Amino acid sequence: MNDSKNDIKEKVRENYSQIVEGENKGCCSSSGCCSGNSEGIDIAQISNKLGYTSEDLETDFIEANQGLGCGNPQAITNLQPGQTVLDLGCGAGFDVFLAAREVGIEGKVIGVDMTSEMITKARKTAEENNFENVEFxxxxxxxxxxxxxxxxxxxxxxxxxxxxxxxxVFQEIYRVLKSGGRIAISDVVKNNELSEEIKDNLENYSRCITGAIPAEELEEIMEKNGFEDVEIKRKENSEEIVQDWSTEIQPEDFIYSAYITGKKPE
Known part of the structure; x- marks a missing residue:
């Protein structure tokens, strides 16, 4: 891939800014990852596919759900009242607000995102819904x-x-976690090599395709940086989740959606 790291980062930032502003009409075609508010997309249907429940979707903060992601990290978190949770790349805050319900007023959920438009939207939704235990x-x-x-x-x-x-990223996760702290991540993993033509199309990075790495490499990075009990588990409906992310290739031939867990030693 010939693009510089800064080029990639700015392209991702641009795409997610456009999602908030309603200008991105199909970054990932029709579902997941960075589909956003693309015309004709049924966000509830996408969310069900990703693993969110009807209870998750029947909320006063549903405007924070933009149909992004490749799973539901809440499904593997087992959050407890009073815990502090950090959401990496929180977007408009949907997963933050779901987690905030679990940890309660004694707990706290912090969302971090590099897109100022996303942070502004998330803060507005938090204020409108009187969330006192969240911060963006x-x-x-x-x-x-x-x-x-x-x-x-x-x-x-x-x-x-x-x-x-x-x-x-994993060095930073390890740094901020308490001893015994856990990670519960939904992400995509590469299972076949991409052609140079696919990699040279910068849009495929923002579509959550080009930047995926093999499970073995991901596990090695995590263990090298101190994590134990690392598990990378493919989602049963992974093909359904990723298949619409591109109109040029069949993403399911190259990547799959997985739940990734591990912990910082006691």
Whole structure:
């Protein structure tokens, strides 16, 4: 891939800014990852496919759900009242608000996103719905705006694949987690090599295709940076989730949606 890391980062930032502003009409064709508010898309249908329940979708903060992601990290978090949760690449905050219900007023959920438009939208929704246990911070997941040893659980939904420095991301996750803290991530993993033509199309990076890495490489990065009990589990309906992310290729031939878990040692 010939594009620089800065080019990739700015392209991703641009696409997600356009989603908030309603200008992106199909970054990922018709579902998941960065589909956003594309014309004709049934976000509820997408969300059900990703693993969200009807209870998740019948909320006063449903405007925060933009049909993004490749799964539902809440399904593997087992959050407890009073915990502090950090959401990497929180977007408009839907997963943050769902987590906030689980940790209760004694807990706290922090959302981090590099797109100012997303953060503005998330803060507005939090204020309108009187969330007192959430906070949204502008920042990049390779340099998290969070203190050392301050978080019980880190969640993320189809964002780490977009990072141009995945090792830095996991170094930062390890830094901010408390001893015994856990990660519960939904993301995509590469299972076949992409052609240079596919990789040279910068749109395929924003579509959560080009930036995916093999499970073996991802596991190696996590274990190298101190995580234990690492598990990468393919979602049963992965093909259904990713198949519409591109009109040029068949994404299911190259990537799959997975739940990724692990923990920082006690």
């Amino acid at each position: 911070r502008l920042g990049e997941i390779e340099a998290l705006p969070a203190a050392d040893n301050s978080v019980d659980v880190v969640i993320s939904n189809c964002v780490i694949n977009l990072s141009v420095d995945k090792e830095a």
